[in-house]
Every structure is written in structure tokens, then in C-alpha cells.
Amino acid sequence: MSVDEIITLDYGSGGKKTSRLISDEILPRLENPALSELGDGAVLPGADRLVFSTDSFVVTPLFFPGGDIGKLAVCGTVNDIAMCGGEAKYLSLSLIIEEGLPVADLRRVMDSVQRAAAGAGVQVVTGDTKVVERSRGDGLYINTAGIGFLRHPGLSPKNMCEGDAVILSGTAGDHGAAVMLARGGLLDAGEAVESDCAALGALAEAVLSSGAEVRCLRDPTRGGVATTLCEFAESSGLGMELFETDIPVRPAVRAACSLLGLDVLYCANEGKLLAVVSAETAETALAAMRATDAGRDAAVIGRVSGADGGRVVLRTAAGGGRILQKLAGAQLPRIC
Amino acid sequence: MSVDEIITLDYGSGGKKTSRLISDEILPRLENPALSELGDGAVLPGADRLVFSTDSFVVTPLFFPGGDIGKLAVCGTVNDIAMCGGEAKYLSLSLIIEEGLPVADLRRVMDSVQRAAAGAGVQVVTGDTKVVERSRGDGLYINTAGIGFLRHPGLSPKNMCEGDAVILSGTAGDHGAAVMLARGGLLDAGEAVESDCAALGALAEAVLSSGAEVRCLRDPTRGGVATTLCEFAESSGLGMELFETDIPVRPAVRAACSLLGLDVLYCANEGKLLAVVSAETAETALAAMRATDAGRDAAVIGRVSGADGGRVVLRTAAGGGRILQKLAGAQLPRIC
Numbered sequence: 001m002s003v004d005e006i007i008t009l010d011y012g013s014g015g016k017k018t019s020r021l022i023s024d025e026i027l028p029r030l031e032n033p034a035l036s037e038l039g040d041g042a043v044l045p046g047a048d049r050l051v052f053s054t055d056s057f058v059v060t061p062l063f064f065p066g067g068d069i070g071k072l073a074v075c076g077t078v079n080d081i082a083m084c085g086g087e088a089k090y091l092s093l094s095l096i097i098e099e100g101l102p103v104a105d106l107r108r109v110m111d112s113v114q115r116a117a118a119g120a121g122v123q124v125v126t127g128d129t130k131v132v133e134r135s136r137g138d139g140l141y142i143n144t145a146g147i148g149f150l151r152h153p154g155l156s157p158k159n160m161c162e163g164d165a166v167i168l169s170g171t172a173g174d175h176g177a178a179v180m181l182a183r184g185g186l187l188d189a190g191e192a193v194e195s196d197c198a199a200l201g202a203l204a205e206a207v208l209s210s211g212a213e214v215r216c217l218r219d220p221t222r223g224g225v226a227t228t229l230c231e232f233a234e235s236s237g238l239g240m241e242l243f244e245t246d247i248p249v250r251p252a253v254r255a256a257c258s259l260l261g262l263d264v265l266y267c268a269n270e271g272k273l274l275a276v277v278s279a280e281t282a283e284t285a286l287a288a289m290r291a292t293d294a295g296r297d298a299a300v301i302g303r304v305s306g307a308d309g310g311r312v313v314l315r316t317a318a319g320g321g322r323i324l325q326k327l328a329g330a331q332l333p334r335i336c
Numbered sequence: 337m338s339v340d341e342i343i344t345l346d347y348g349s350g351g352k353k354t355s356r357l358i359s360d361e362i363l364p365r366l367e368n369p370a371l372s373e374l375g376d377g378a379v380l381p382g383a384d385r386l387v388f389s390t391d392s393f394v395v396t397p398l399f400f401p402g403g404d405i406g407k408l409a410v411c412g413t414v415n416d417i418a419m420c421g422g423e424a425k426y427l428s429l430s431l432i433i434e435e436g437l438p439v440a441d442l443r444r445v446m447d448s449v450q451r452a453a454a455g456a457g458v459q460v461v462t463g464d465t466k467v468v469e470r471s472r473g474d475g476l477y478i479n480t481a482g483i484g485f486l487r488h489p490g491l492s493p494k495n496m497c498e499g500d501a502v503i504l505s506g507t508a509g510d511h512g513a514a515v516m517l518a519r520g521g522l523l524d525a526g527e528a529v530e531s532d533c534a535a536l537g538a539l540a541e542a543v544l545s546s547g548a549e550v551r552c553l554r555d556p557t558r559g560g561v562a563t564t565l566c567e568f569a570e571s572s573g574l575g576m577e578l579f580e581t582d583i584p585v586r587p588a589v590r591a592a593c594s595l596l597g598l599d600v601l602y603c604a605n606e607g608k609l610l611a612v613v614s615a616e617t618a619e620t621a622l623a624a625m626r627a628t629d630a631g632r633d634a635a636v637i638g639r640v641s642g643a644d645g646g647r648v649v650l651r652t653a654a655g656g657g658r659i660l661q662k663l664a665g666a667q668l669p670r671i672c
Contacts (some may be wrong), residue, residue: 005440006439008435008436011467012465025442026446026465027509029450030446032459042426042462052461052462054428054430054462055586058432058472090378090388094481095392096432099343102341102342103339103361113366114366123368123371124371125368125370126390127362129348129362131343131348131669132394136394136472138468141477145428147380147387177513243659334466
């Protein structure tokens with residue numbers, strides 16, 4: 001597969017085509033050790049243990065059950081830093097506003113940014129505001145970049161070993177299902193499905209300081225749990241095994257996914273993390289995660305298997321095995 | 337003046353309405369000392385002399401004489417850090433691609449990012465890629481955020497004193513005029529007008545280490561020289577006097593501005609800085625700036641006057657005086 005001549009939505013899915021675009025068109029031009037790690041953020045060489053990360057948020061609709069683009073923009077970047085073992089401290093906030101946005105909507109988003117930043121213990125210290133013509137945007141796009149201090153160095157999927165446990169910090173697919181329902185105008189169905197959008201700093205700190213041997217953390221956003229595990233497998237060269245019946249999924253999310261024809265394993269999460277820890281310390285990690293708000297439904301959902309070099313296999317409820325690949329195409333565009 | 341109920345393009349002009357939007361809707365919610373300085377970037381408290389800045393680039397067309405959105409995105413953030421007395425080291429790069437962008441265009445932009453980053457001595461260490469549907473973007477928007485190390489602390493327009501000299505590092509209005517000509521498809525007129533887009537790290541370092549007493553630096557991008565000087569005056573409470581005949585302007589830019597009905601003092605620059613320095617050391621500063629590539633046309637264009645508290649007065653070629661205000665409305669939307 002090579003990059004097509006025209007960018008399609010598939011290139012923004014967070015899956016195969018996104019990887020290809022980055023590896024073919026971006027990395028070769030900018031290559032350096034920090035960037036090439038392709039982690040959620042960069043640990044800066046020679047910069048006194050700084051972690052640096054960025055994310056642009058282009059979600060539609062701007063407001064959805066459980067959150068909005070402002071909360072997402074703060075939590076998303078805070079979480080990327082937390083996944084690198086960093087404590088987020090400072091954010092930049094850049095707004096690309098489409099002409100015609102009601103100021104009331106902007107106020108609501110900024111209130112949400114304020115609350116989320118206070119909740120996550122970060123300060124917005126610099127920013128930028130641009131306005132684009134009608135039909136050149138979608139109400140509001142937000143970019144945040146964040147600086148954090150590295151508290152737990154050395155996290156990387158390259159550290160994974162055969163036998164390691166894979167822990168998911170809670171239920172899968174909530175954010176993706178909530179946004180897709182909101183986009184379909186399907187909110188009236190009880191609104192039981194809410195985005196899990198949340199800052200994960202405290203959860204990450206809990207597991208990283210629990211004494212468990214943590215190999216790596218990552219928050220499975222675009223592309224979902226399946227795509228993140230494929231990235232781990234690719235990066236480590238080790239296979240992974242996932243047990244379908246052990247993956248926590250809310251009944252309402254499962255129902256929504258059936259309705260919408262989505263695979264919950266590829267649905268985005270915005271308040272969950274995947275942790276790979278040594279088998280011996282999995283219980284320690286689980287206990288530490290479950291003691292936090294964001295991690296109370298944490299569960300071991302799989303293991304690192306030496307056998308299937310680089311493959312992620314889902315052991316299904318029916319006893320079968322299904323090879324999982326990175327998201328191909330655009331199951332869930334524009335949800336974070 | 338209060339904020340209207342609907343965001344119009346005027347709010348993105350970098351002038352009065354942008355200021356109002358920021359001061360009414362953003363600052364009150366996020367207030368902290370670093371943000372409230374409203375400098376080009378933030379000097380982080382307690383963070384070992386770090387400078388942090390961000391900018392989103394929404395220029396149309398993506399390619400214009402003298403540069404493109406990629407070069408702009410690197411230089412813009414590098415320059416914001418340089419204006420704070422920092423040396424830029426690390427950039428994030430976030431792409432918001434509109435579905436349908438030719439990959440050839442993306443390659444060209446990324447080549448330009450690569451060259452500009454190498455030229456400015458910065459590394460792109462983290463990034464993000466999003467794709468939005470057709471008519472929800474404009475080819476490509478780029479956000480960069482940057483981290484630098486503070487080399488020259490304490491720069492602020494609040495340091496300005498009566499009698500200080502105002503130096504512009506070169507000709508005014510080149511970028512704004514070039515982009516407006518390109519937007520009008522008026523390139524065939526000899527292409528004599530080129531954007532000045534350039535990294536200003538070496539120029540800033542030259543003046544800051546020259547021994548001159550430098551009060552503050554700022555690059556007059558959106559809103560141009562006039563708007564930046566109004567910001568200085570507002571921030572310091574001191575008046576400023578500007579001598580029209582001393583402001584260097586290329587003849588082709590002057591002609592383009594006449595053609596397009598633009599005021600060159602409000603045209604954006606992307607490779608110039610304004611420096612306020614003590615009158616006694618103005619010659620030292622000038623000499624240091626002129627010894628660099630980016631500053632060879634540097635000139636004293638005005639002075640800080642105690643008299644007109646907070647006002648910027650242009651002494652015109654005809655001998656009159658005209659009060660300059662921040663850009664009102666959208667003279668030049670989407671040019672950086």
C-alpha cells in the first residue's frame with residue numbers, strides 16, 4: 001500500500017492510512033529520535049525531562065453527552081503527556097473559529113476548557129485565535145499543545161515481554177458511541193451513552209507509582225483498543241492475545257454499536273488507558289487503578305504472547321480466534 | 337464595544353475585535369500571570385526558563401511568492417519564541433487536512449517545513465494529523481507550538497521609557513501585500529512582491545546580545561506595524577510617535593498597497609521585528625541588526641513619547657499627525 005494521490009477521510013481515521021501517511025510523507029522529512037518514537041508525546045532530549053505533546057480537535061458535533069470539544073481538547077493533551085509518564089503542567093490553546101459561530105457556543109466551550117484545566121491541574125499559558133470564512137471550518141477547531149515534567153521515564157512498548165498482562169482501565173467505546181449517536185441525532189434513546197472524556201493524570205500516576213512493573217501506557221483514542229494494541233505489537237514485534245469476554249463494555253454502548261454497525265474495539269475512548277504490566281505485578285496494577293475514579297472498572301483483557309510475532313489475536317466468546325488489524329478506512333472520522 | 341453575538345471575520349483580524357474577544361471571553365476564564373502578559377509566547381513560571389508559544393496558520397493560498405504555509409508555520413512560532421528572548425528548540429506540528437488535498441501539495445509543504453526547521457535550528461518532535469470533510473477546511477491548516485529556552489529574560493513593553501527609539505528591522509508590509517496579490521491572482525505583475533517570511537532567531541539574538549538596552553521585541557504579523565505599536569502603547573501606558581518618511585517600504589509593495597487599497601502599516605509582516613531600545617543605545621542596536629541577513633534594512637522609525645499617554649501618532653510626510661489605532665475590521669484575513 002502506498003499513499004494515494006488525493007487525501008481522503010480514511011487518512012484521518014487513526015488507522016492504517018494515517019500510519020502510512022505519517023511514515024511515508026512526514027517522518028522521512030523530519031526524522032529525529034523523539035519524533036520517531038511515535039508516542040503520544042515526545043520526551044525531549046537534553047531538555048531536563050520535559051514531555052511535549054499536541055493534538056488538534058475537530059469533533060462534530062461540538063457538544064455531545066459527557067463532554068464537548070473544550071473538555072476534549074484539555075483532557076486529550078493532558079492524557080497524551082500522562083501516557084508518556086509525564087505530569088502535564090502547561091497548555092497552549094489555539095482556536096480556529098468558523099465565521100458564524102454563535103459567541104454563546106464559544107463561551108460554553110471556554111467555560112468547559114476552564115473547568116477541565118482546573119480539574120487536571122494545568123494552566124493555559126499561551127494561545128492563538130483565528131477566524132476562517134464560512135464553509136472553511138466546522139464551527140470550531142481547537143489545537144492544544146502541552147508541556148509536562150517526566151515523572152516516570154522509560155515507558156515504551158519496546159519494553160514488553162512475553163506473558164505480560166494487558167489492562168484496560170474501564171469500559172471500551174463510550175466516546176465513539178456517544179459521538180456517533182449524537183451525530184445521528186439519536187440522543188433521545190435515553191442518553192444512556194455518554195463520552196468517557198476525562199483527564200487520566202491521577203490514574204496514570206496511581207499505576208506508575210504502585211510498584212507494578214509497567215512497560216507502557218497509551219490511551220486508545222482514534223482507532224480504539226484494537227488499533228492501539230496493533231501499534232504495541234508492531235512496535236515490540238511481539239504478538240498479543242485479547243480475550244473478548246474480559247473486555248468491559250457498557251450494555252448501552254454495545255447496543256449502540258449494534259445499531260450503528262460499529263465494532264466497539266475500534267471505537268474511540270477519551271478517558272481510558274491501556275497498560276501493559278508484568279504478569280507478576282498485574283494484580284498490584286489493577287488494585288491501584290481500581291482505587292481511582294477513572295479506573296474503577298479496570299480489567300485484564302489480554303496478554304503478550306510470544307508466538308504470533310507482531311499479531312493481535314482476539315479470542316472470541318465463541319472460542320474462535322480473529323486477527324485484529326489497525327483500523328482500515330474511516331469508521332469514525334472526526335470524533336476527537 | 338462588546339463582543340457581538342456571532343463571530344465574524346473581523347474577530348480574526350488581529351486587531352480590535354480580536355483583542356476584545358480575547359479579553360472578554362478567553363482571559364477571564366483562564367487568567368494566570370503567564371497568559372495575561374499577552375506576549376507572543378509565555379515564559380513559564382517555575383519551569384527553568386522555558387518559553388512556550390503556539391500559532392495556527394490558515395493562510396490562503398497555501399503557496400505564495402516567498403513562501404508557503406509550511407515555512408510560515410515553522411518561522412511564525414520560532415519568531416514568537418525569539419520575541420520573548422528565547423531560543424526555539426522544539427516544535428509540535430499538527431495538520432488539519434481537508435479531504436481532497438493533493439498529496440503532492442502536502443509533500444511540498446512538508447519539504448518546506450523540513451527546510452525551514454533545519455534553517456531555524458529546531459526539531460519537530462511531536463505531531464498530529466486530522467482530516468476533515470470537504471468544505472470543512474481550506475486545503476490545509478497547520479498549528480505549531482514551540483518550546484524554547486529563555487536567553488534574555490525580562491523583555492516587556494512595560495519596560496519602555498520616554499525617549500526610547502523604535503526600530504523596525506526592515507521593510508514593512510511585504511507578506512501581507514504578497515499574499516493579497518496572490519489571492520487576487522495578480523502574480524503576473526512581475527512577481528516583484530514576495531513574502532518576507534523568515535526565521536528571526538539570529539536577528540533577535542544579535543540585537544539582544546549587542547549591549548543595547550532592549551525593552552521589548554515583537555514581530556508585527558496580523559495587524560501590522562501599527563497594531564503592534566498600539567499594543568505596546570496600551571501595555572506601557574506611554575504614547576508613541578512614528579515618522580512616516582522613516583519607515584522602509586519597498587516601491588513594489590507600496591504600489592501593490594495602492595492597487596489593493598491597503599494601508600501598508602496594517603499589512604502583515606512575517607520576517608520583521610519591532611524593537612524598542614533606549615535612545616542612547618539605538619545606534620548599537622541598529623548596527624547589530626544591520627549586520628544580519630534579516631535586519632539589513634533596519635531603521636529607526638519612531639520614538640516613545642511621554643506626552644500622548646497610550647496614543648500612537650503617525651507624523652506624516654506632509655507634516656500632519658494621524659492617530660493610529662489597532663486594526664479595526666478585517667483588512668487582511670487569513671494571511672498567516
